[in-house]
Amino acid sequence: MQISKLKCSIMMGFGMFQSTLKGALSHISQLRSLPKNTRMVHNKVTIIGSGPAAHTAAIYLARAEIKPTLYEGMFANGVAAGGQLTTTTEIENFPGFPEGLTGSELMDKMKEQSERFGTEVITETVAKVDVTSRPFKYWTEFNEDAEPNTTDALILATGASAKRMNLPGEETYWQQGISACAVCDGAVPIFRNKPLAVIGGGDSACEEASFLTKYGSKVYMLVRKDHLRASTIMQRRAEKNEKIEILYNTEGLEAKGDGKFLNALRLLNNKTKQEYDLPVNGLFYAIGHTPATSIVAGQVDLYENGYVKTVPGSAITSVPGVFAAGDVQDSRYRQAITSAGSGCMAALDAEKFLAEQE
Numbered sequence: 001m002q003i004s005k006l007k008c009s010i011m012m013g014f015g016m017f018q019s020t021l022k023g024a025l026s027h028i029s030q031l032r033s034l035p036k037n038t039r040m041v042h043n044k045v046t047i048i049g050s051g052p053a054a055h056t057a058a059i060y061l062a063r064a065e066i067k068p069t070l071y072e073g074m075f076a077n078g079v080a081a082g083g084q085l086t087t088t089t090e091i092e093n094f095p096g097f098p099e100g101l102t103g104s105e106l107m108d109k110m111k112e113q114s115e116r117f118g119t120e121v122i123t124e125t126v127a128k129v130d131v132t133s134r135p136f137k138y139w140t141e142f143n144e145d146a147e148p149n150t151t152d153a154l155i156l157a158t159g160a161s162a163k164r165m166n167l168p169g170e171e172t173y174w175q176q177g178i179s180a181c182a183v184c185d186g187a188v189p190i191f192r193n194k195p196l197a198v199i200g201g202g203d204s205a206c207e208e209a210s211f212l213t214k215y216g217s218k219v220y221m222l223v224r225k226d227h228l229r230a231s232t233i234m235q236r237r238a239e240k241n242e243k244i245e246i247l248y249n250t251e252g253l254e255a256k257g258d259g260k261f262l263n264a265l266r267l268l269n270n271k272t273k274q275e276y277d278l279p280v281n282g283l284f285y286a287i288g289h290t291p292a293t294s295i296v297a298g299q300v301d302l303y304e305n306g307y308v309k310t311v312p313g314s315a316i317t318s319v320p321g322v323f324a325a326g327d328v329q330d331s332r333y334r335q336a337i338t339s340a341g342s343g344c345m346a347a348l349d350a351e352k353f354l355a356e357q358e
């Protein structure tokens with residue numbers, strides 16, 4: 001147990017260092033190439049995004065000899081090219097990698113596979129799109145006033161980002177005890193048989209807390225209000241679970257630890273105004289995600305929570321020729337493998353759309 005814990009710490013620490021360094025280096029090299037796009041281009045298919053959805057779509061389209069152009073972004077929405085997986089360490093649930101690999105390694109492999117079949121990957125952020133008429137128009141960051149580029153079909157794979165609370169100490173213990181994905185990180189050895197906390201009071205928080213009881217010795221749900229927002233069935237499930245304790249009127253104030261790993265939370269009871277430390281080795285945020293849909297808002301139908309609406313079982317959006325894949329259209333599963341699956345769907349839908357236009 002001790003050895004596996006140590007191994008995990010080293011891997012997590014090294015992984016974080018690697019991804020931070022990599023992000024910084026890639027940012028510097030990206031900045032060096034600025035501004036780059038002064039020539040207007042026309043593409044058959046343009047993919048916006050660089051996570052598993054974007055690269056899977058690219059692999060399928062490139063293999064179908066529709067040379068796609070993929071804009072991987074330049075820290076678009078604060079996420080490095082490669083997407084959310086570049087912010088994590090070990091990925092143990094992506095099929096095909098029985099030993100696990102880091103998020104950055106997985107994304108590097110996907111990018112390599114996209115390029116191998118002829119995808120053009122451009123390290124720029126798409127700042128603006130106009131999908132009101134075809135061919136669609138788009139502009140990249142720093143080129144918003146230039147002539148637009150055009151495309152016959154567009155795949156949105158811009159992802160989403162987990163909301164964070166930015167508590168003092170959060171940066172230090174991010175991925176060293178703090179996570180925003182219980183399904184992704186719950187099984188990591190540092191959380192096994194340890195007290196854990198989930199912040200949030202909705203369905204996801206109840207679901208994540210229940211899920212974490214498989215691993216933690218106890219799971220505290222920290223709820224700001226005096227009641228849960230979750231559906232009745234989810235509330236009952238959480239309330240009945242002997243390993244879950246719901247702390248109402250409770251707010252997080254600070255993430256504390258030994259400099260390496262989280263070991264406590266400073267909390268406030270907003271009713272009694274009492275502050276105290278709760279010993280926990282894991283903190284999971286379940287306070288929602290923000291889909292990266294601002295560039296299409298008002299042009300493509302979105303749900304109230306901002307996610308792109310797609311025709312069930314497809315990547316088809318309300319605008320013919322615009323397809324959406326990955327977390328940007330999925331508020332439910334939000335996994336690398338489901339994103340990759342929907343990237344495949346978007347590519348096949350786009351291919352069919354183009355064939356029908358010929």
Ligand SMILES: Cc1cc2nc3c(=O)[nH]c(=O)nc-3n(C[C@H](O)[C@H](O)[C@H](O)COP(=O)(O)OP(=O)(O)OC[C@H]3O[C@@H](n4cnc5c(N)ncnc54)[C@H](O)[C@@H]3O)c2cc1C
Nearest residue numbers: 049051052053073076083084126159184326327334335336
């Ligand atoms: C900490 C953490 C750990 C996780 N661990 C796992 C795990 O172990 N297993 C698992 O299956 N899932 C995991 N996930 C979830 C997984 O990362 C996501 O489900 C998946 O990455 C979503 O892929 P995506 O292709 O939709 O887009 P994202 O990965 O969200 O990538 C979208 C990319 O598009 C870019 N972009 C956005 N807007 C623009 C624009 N206008 N122009 C150009 N580029 C743009 C962004 O910068 C980003 O790089 C984890 C998530 C997090 C946050």
